[in-house]
Amino acid sequence: MVIKQDISQSIIKNINMLKESYECSDSLEIKYFTLESENELLCANIYFKDMVDKNSVNNLALEITDIKREVSKCTMKVKAETIKEIIIGFRQIKEGDNLEDLYSELLMGNCVFLIEGNNKFYSVFTSRLKSRSVEEPGSQSVVRGPREGFTEDMGNNVLLISKRVNNNSLRMINLTVGKISKTKVALMYIDGIAKKDIVNEIRSRIKRIQIDAIQDTNYIEELIKDDPYSVFPTFLSSEKSDTVSSALFDGKIVILVDGSPFTIIAPATLFDFLKVSEDYYHHFIVASMMRLIRFITFYFVLLVPSLYVAITTFHQEILPTPLLINIAAQREGVPFPALLEALLMEFTFEILREAGIRMPRAIGPAISIVGALVIGQAAVEAGIISAAVVIVVSFTAISSFSIPNYEMSSALRTIRFIFMILAGVLGIYGLFMGLIILWLHLCKIKSVTVPYLTSIAPLTNQGLRDGIIRFPFWKMKYKSLVINKSKSIKTKPKR
Amino acid sequence: MKWLAIIVTLFVLFLSGCWSSDEIDTLAINMVVGIDKSENGFIISHQVINPRAIAVGENASESPVVLFEEEGVDIDETISKFVSKSARKTFNLHLRMVIIGEEVAKDGIKDIIDYFLRNNEYRTDFYIAIARNTTAKEILKILTPIEAIPGVDLYNSLELSSQRLASTKPMRIIELANTIISEGNNPVISGITMDYKGDIIPDSLEELQKSKNIIKLVYSGMGILKEDKLIGWLSDTEARGVNYITGNVVRSVGHSYYKDDIKITYEVIKSDSKITARLIDDKPVIKVKINVLANVTNVTGELDVSDMNNTKILSEVLENRLRQICEDTLSKVQREFKTDIFGFGDTIYRKHPKLWRELKSDWASEFSKLDVNIDIIVKINQLGEITKPIFMKGD
Incomplete structure (x- = not known):
């Protein structure tokens, strides 16, 4: 660590020191002014000219002129303290006594005031940094329901949440993570609903984090995860304020990181990753059907390609005769074994998906043409790939996009390859072995001390009421007891 | 050691794979x-x-x-x-x-x-x-x-x-x-x-x-x-008789005549049979009870099928026809082939196992002499979309 250099009493000395040690004389703007009364007091206003908001600085300059006039009228001896009070007014102000802090204030786009004979600096917020406005998030679109999404500004996000929670039992614990970046991290929960143990556990885990800098909530997730090697996400990420606030009401804890629009919610069970906020904005029967579709696609993503491989290479007898003849006719002349064929096509899909995200927007249509025509149609027509595989792969792809959480669908798509190899080597026997291992793993992992399969293992009545089927609100009396503190009432019985 | 165990297990699992795979x-x-x-x-x-x-x-x-x-x-x-x-x-x-x-x-x-x-x-x-x-x-x-x-x-x-x-x-x-x-x-x-x-x-x-x-x-x-x-x-008709007796009819069609000039076509939509064995004078008697549900699909001639009395006639005609089919089949099998294809022997065995022990050594000849009563009950379900034959004269 560099020893912090204290600010001396002389302005000139300070400014020279600053210029020398940080080599920033070009962009630095220094305005000297003197306040005259009984005595003369030299002050300086320092800022980086490209980083400050012009309007704020102009306002500040006007105020200084006012102050000068005011000071010249009075007959008292001018002291640094009084000046500080006058300059600042109602503004947000920071005080410091070393050069490093001064420099970092300048880097934030703030104006720093130095006063002769005073070994302190005062910085005034004039940053021109603008936050994005509140928009509909790209990752969690809904048909019905609130659309406001978080931005990179944490204060704004906290406001959005507290507006929805609208209760004085909402608590926020502020922490900083990152030895260098000193990123602000907030932990929000509702006192009286969230379990204190879990709050304390998360807080102590975050406090133990040793890292230089963090950019996003995933840094925290990865560093405090219960089973860091598990591919399954155990923190639910969300960039929508309604999802977060309803999670708070369920007794969960939300972690926000300054600079990331994504918050993470813990504890999260497997079912939380297949639920969406929209489930509660539709009639419960409709919502249950939509949820059921998502639970089915969970298996489709995992198993459809591997089932195809297993059946066509090991268990041709379980197909109905017309289907077998059809698939046999399609595979006639295809040069690859079914496993390789399926792996190739699934891999191709992954490439297309990755390319679709990374490529510049302008060449978007090119990918879809190349993907659909070249790989889909031409490969089938050329007889390199059978049409059945293309159907299987596209079906899996569509299924994977119906899983609401991107991390979960990525995890499933990753495991799918293992399942395909298992199916290609051992058939349905291998597939089921894989499934058993998968479920054992899911039983084992935890999300901040809460079992990942809570509501089916351990089985809870209330968890099931909001599990695969969403019960009507008047039937969901209590919240799941494993996660939160007390048998608090969520909705009163209808009649 | 733990990793070694895992690796060995994986080898065991995977090396044994593939042996029955066929593209x-x-x-x-x-x-x-x-x-x-x-x-x-x-x-x-x-x-x-x-x-x-x-x-x-x-x-x-x-x-x-x-x-x-x-x-x-x-x-x-x-x-x-x-x-x-x-x-x-x-x-x-x-x-x-x-x-x-x-x-x-x-x-x-x-x-x-x-x-x-x-x-x-x-x-x-x-x-x-x-x-x-x-x-x-x-x-x-x-x-x-x-x-x-x-x-x-x-x-x-x-x-x-x-x-x-x-x-x-x-x-x-x-x-x-x-x-x-x-x-x-x-x-x-x-x-x-x-x-x-x-x-x-x-x-x-x-x-x-x-x-x-x-x-x-x-x-x-x-x-x-x-x-x-x-x-x-x-023959095909006799085969149908076998199926009626053994209760294998799901649906069937046929026709019959009433008073020689009225043709009735029927469609069997449900049929089941119950074979029971009884002892009369120490001799086994088989009773076959067949319940038939039929629709009338065609009537040509002077018969108002919508009349309740005539419905009775209809079912009688059908019963006679079906009884005739079954009895013809039965007598042909008994006399010509002397082979129990109806499972009557099994019925006797289930009901009277002691008697069966005596009979089974010479079942073929016993079968050809076996007394079989066929009882058919026909219920008419529907008379079709129209009631009276539309070309019927009179009234």
């Missing part, structure tokens, strides 16, 4: 097996699918199925020899039909049943039929219109005809084996033959496309087996 395009999907007699053993025919000809969008110039045949002394040995004729492994798990030549059936089919039951390359869901007046090979040669694969055509039409017409009996291998083993029962197997109404045997695609006048495959009659040997044939 679909390395399989010759066999739909029908035909078994005929030759001078020194069997002629086995396989009807194998040619997937290329069935592929969607391909120009169907090739025959959808290919016939392979092989001769040998032993069934399994002969079937194994197919490998030398085809580059693909025979895949029998989708087998639809086994056609047994009439000559083979007369000699007995025990070894055939043993082979199909013992071999794990076969499932048990295929049907068995006997090639009547021809050889299985000839049957397998014929291509069928509409349904491209003859094996599927045979399978579906056997099922349909048994459900809609009740003139056939789809026989699976397990049921066949059970009835052969059973002392008080004997199997019946449907016969398959060519209808010689056409004049061209469609054994190639050109002939199938060229001519409307082609010979078609048709199920005809029911072969009666004494244990495992074919001893004779029943």
Whole structure:
């Protein structure tokens, strides 16, 4: 660590020191002014000219002129303290006594005031940094329901949440993570609903984090995860304020990181990753059907390609005769074994998906043409790939996009390859072995001390009421007891 | 150590894999097996699918199925020899039909049943039929219109005809084996033959496309087996009688006359039978009670079927007709074949096991003298969309 250099009493000395040690004389703007009364007091206003908001600085300059006039009228001896009070007014102000802090204030786009004979600096917020406005998030679109999404500004996000929670039992614990970046991290929960143990556990885990800098909530997730090697996400990420606030009401804890629009919610069970906020904005029967579709696609993503491989290479007898003849006719002349064929096509899909995200927007249509025509149609027509595989792969792809959480669908798509190899080597026997291992793993992992399969293992009545089927609100009396503190009432019985 | 264990486990799992894997395009999907007699053993025919000809969008110039045949002394040995004729492994798990030549059936089919039951390359869901007046090979040669694969055509039409017409009996291998083993029962197997109404045997695609006048495959009659040997044939109507008595009718149609000039066509929509055995003077008496639910589908002549009294007449006419069918069948089987194909022996065994022990040694002759009462109750369900015959005169 560099020893912090204290600010001396002389302005000139300070400014020279600053210029020398940080080599920033070009962009630095220094305005000297003197306040005259009984005595003369030299002050300086320092800022980086490209980083400050012009309007704020102009306002500040006007105020200084006012102050000068005011000071010249009075007959008292001018002291640094009084000046500080006058300059600042109602503004947000920071005080410091070393050069490093001064420099970092300048880097934030703030104006720093130095006063002769005073070994302190005062910085005034004039940053021109603008936050994005509140928009509909790209990752969690809904048909019905609130659309406001978080931005990179944490204060704004906290406001959005507290507006929805609208209760004085909402608590926020502020922490900083990152030895260098000193990123602000907030932990929000509702006192009286969230379990204190879990709050304390998360807080102590975050406090133990040793890292230089963090950019996003995933840094925290990865560093405090219960089973860091598990591919399954155990923190639910969300960039929508309604999802977060309803999670708070369920007794969960939300972690926000300054600079990331994504918050993470813990504890999260497997079912939380297949639920969406929209489930509660539709009639419960409709919502249950939509949820059921998502639970089915969970298996489709995992198993459809591997089932195809297993059946066509090991268990041709379980197909109905017309289907077998059809698939046999399609595979006639295809040069690859079914496993390789399926792996190739699934891999191709992954490439297309990755390319679709990374490529510049302008060449978007090119990918879809190349993907659909070249790989889909031409490969089938050329007889390199059978049409059945293309159907299987596209079906899996569509299924994977119906899983609401991107991390979960990525995890499933990753495991799918293992399942395909298992199916290609051992058939349905291998597939089921894989499934058993998968479920054992899911039983084992935890999300901040809460079992990942809570509501089916351990089985809870209330968890099931909001599990695969969403019960009507008047039937969901209590919240799941494993996660939160007390048998608090969520909705009163209808009649 | 822990990792070593995991790695070893993975090796064990994965190295044992793959041994039974077969890509679909390395399989010759066999739909029908035909078994005929030759001078020194069997002629086995396989009807194998040619997937290329069935592929969607391909120009169907090739025959959808290919016939392979092989001769040998032993069934399994002969079937194994197919490998030398085809580059693909025979895949029998989708087998639809086994056609047994009439000559083979007369000699007995025990070894055939043993082979199909013992071999794990076969499932048990295929049907068995006997090639009547021809050889299985000839049957397998014929291509069928509409349904491209003859094996599927045979399978579906056997099922349909048994459900809609009740003139056939789809026989699976397990049921066949059970009835052969059973002392008080004997199997019946449907016969398959060519209808010689056409004049061209469609054994190639050109002939199938060229001519409307082609010979078609048709199920005809029911072969009666004494244990495992074919001893004779029943006609289609008699086959229906067998099905009525044994309760195998799902649906059927027929017609009958009332007062010689009124023709009534009926459609049986539900039928079940109950066979019971009783002892009268220490002699077994079989009672067959058949409940039939029928619709009237056609009435020609002067009979107002909408009249309640006439409904009674209708059901009487139907009862008489059905009783006649059943009794004719029964007497023919009793007198001509002396073989219990109805399972009356099993019924007696279940009810009077002691008596059965005396009877079973000479069951064939006891059966031919057996007293059987057939009791038929017909209930008319619907009279069709119209009530009175619309061309009826009078009133």
